[in-house]
Amino acid sequence: MQLILIRHGESVWNEEGRVQGTSNPSLSKKGSHQAEMLANKFNNGCKINAVYSSPLARAHSTAKIITSTHDLSINICHDLREIQLGEWEGKHFSQLQQEYPEMFELWYSEPLRVSVPGGETVIGFRDRVVAAMAEIVKRHEQDEKIMIVAHGGVISIYIAHLLEMNLNKIWFVALKNASVSILDCWGDKACLTLFNDTCHLGEGCETW
Numbered sequence: 147m148q149l150i151l152i153r154h155g156e157s158v159w160n161e162e163g164r165v166q167g168t169s170n171p172s173l174s175k176k177g178s179h180q181a182e183m184l185a186n187k188f189n190n191g192c193k194i195n196a197v198y199s200s201p202l203a204r205a206h207s208t209a210k211i212i213t214s215t216h217d218l219s220i221n222i223c224h225d226l227r228e229i230q231l232g233e234w235e236g237k238h239f240s241q242l243q244q245e246y247p248e249m250f251e252l253w254y255s256e257p258l259r260v261s262v263p264g265g266e267t268v269i270g271f272r273d274r275v276v277a278a279m280a281e282i283v284k285r286h287e288q289d290e291k292i293m294i295v296a297h298g299g300v301i302s303i304y305i306a307h308l309l310e311m312n313l314n315k316i317w318f319v320a321l322k323n324a325s326v327s328i329l330d331c332w333g334d335k336a337c338l339t340l341f342n343d344t345c346h347l348g349e350g351c352e353t354w
Contacts, residue, residue, distance in 0.1 A: 147283065147286060147287070147288050147289070147290055147291075147292065147330075147331045147332070148290075148291045148292070148328060148329070148330055148331070149279075149283075149292050149294060149328065149329040149331060150194070150291060150292065150293045150294065150326065150327075150328055151294050151296070151301045151304070151305075151326070151327040151328070151329065152184065152208065152209075152212070152293065152294065152295045152296070152324070152325070152326055152327075153296070153297060153298050153301060153321045153322065153323055153324060153325050154173070154177070154181075154200075154202075154204040154205040154207075154208040154295060154296070154297060154323065154324070155173050155174075155176070155177030155178060155179075155180035155181040155184075155204070155207075155208050155323050155324045156173065156174045156176045156177035156180060156323040156324070157171045157172065157173055157174060157177055157204040158171045158172060158173070158174045158177075159171040159236075160174065160177070160323060161174045161176070161177075162238070163238050163239055163240070164236055164237060164238055164239075165231055165234045165235050165236065165237055165238075165239065165242065166204075166228060166231075166235065166297075167228055167229060167230050167231030167232070167234065167235040167265070168202065168227050168228055168229075168230045168231075168235070169235045169236055170202050170203050170204075171203070171204060172203050172204065172207065173203070173204055173207045173208065177204065177207075177208070177323065177324070178207070178211065180208075180323060180324035180347060181207065181208040181211035181212060181324065182211055183324070183346050183347055184208070184211070184212050184324055184326070184346060185211050185212045185213075185214060185215060186346065187326070187346040188212060188216070188293075189215045189216075192291075193291060194216060194218060194291050194292075194293050195286065195290040195291050195292060196218070196221065196285075196286060196290070196292050196293070197209055197212075197213055197216075197218050197219070197220050197221065197292075197293045197294075197295070198220070198221045198222075198223050198226065198282055198292065198293070198294045198295070199220050199221070199222055199223070199226065199294075199295040199296070200222075200223065200224075200226040200227050200228070200295065200296045200297060200300070201222050201223075201224055201226075201227065202227055202228065202297070204297075205226070205295050205296055205297060206220065206222070206295075208295050208324070209293075209295040212293070212295065223278055223282065225274050225275065225277065225278035226275070226278055226294065226296045226297075226300055227297070227300075228296075228297035228298075228299050228300060229265070229266050229268075229271040229299045229300075229303075230264075230265050230266040230271075231262050231265045231266075232262050232263050232264025232265030232266075233262065233263040233264050233265070234246075234262050234263075234265065249262070253317075254317050255314070256314050257313070257314060257316060257317065258313055258314050268303070268313055268316065269313070271299070271303060272303045272306075272307055272313065275300050275303050275304050275307075276303075276304065276307050279294075279304055282294070283331065288332065298320070298321040299316075301321055301327060302316055302317075302319040302320075302321060303316060305319060305327065305329070305338060305341075306319055308329070308336045308338075309336075309338065320342070321342050322342060322344050324344065324346075324347060325342045325343060325344050326340060326342075326343045326344075326346070327340055327341045327342060327343070328340035
């Protein structure tokens with residue numbers, strides 16, 4: 147089975163530098179254009195058997211644009227929402243650095259030790275996402291290709307879990323808006339064959 151993991155296009159809060167979590171800003175004009183370029187990428191004979199999306203507007207709108215040229219419905223999975231960040235949501239990152247200096251620094255260095263007021267823990271978030279992904283995988287045959295349109299945190303935490311990474315390093319697994327990552331899965335094994343690809347956006351294709 148192949149899992150095609152897509153981070154949503156840029157949202158208006160991405161553009162403004164605000165924390166999103168489970169809040170529900172829409173795609174920005176740039177984000178809509180990024181989703182159209184994703185649609186072009188997958189409109190080349192690529193056979194997708196099913197599409198799943200977070201219910202949040204920035205992900206669902208991205209999925210709708212991608213699937214506009216495919217005869218596929220979008221399956222909404224509520225547990226593919228981004229991590230809930232409680233009192234931090236809607237605030238600029240610079241504002242958080244001023245209001246929660248120690249907690250904000252610890253969030254990036256040792257997030258397993260942080261409980262954002264009104265938010266989810268990293269472990270709780272991981273368990274929610276892993277359970278949702280396991281349910282999706284269980285519904286499909288081994289030879290199918292499944293597209294999942296979600297959030298940077300969702301994709302990062304799932305990949306980190308499969309690769310048995312230290313979750314204190316989770317925020318260093320950074321994903322760009324409208325990026326594509328691919329996992330080839332069989333049984334309880336998974337191979338990360340593509341990560342954070344943005345070549346369809348005309349970026350990230352540098353020759354080293």
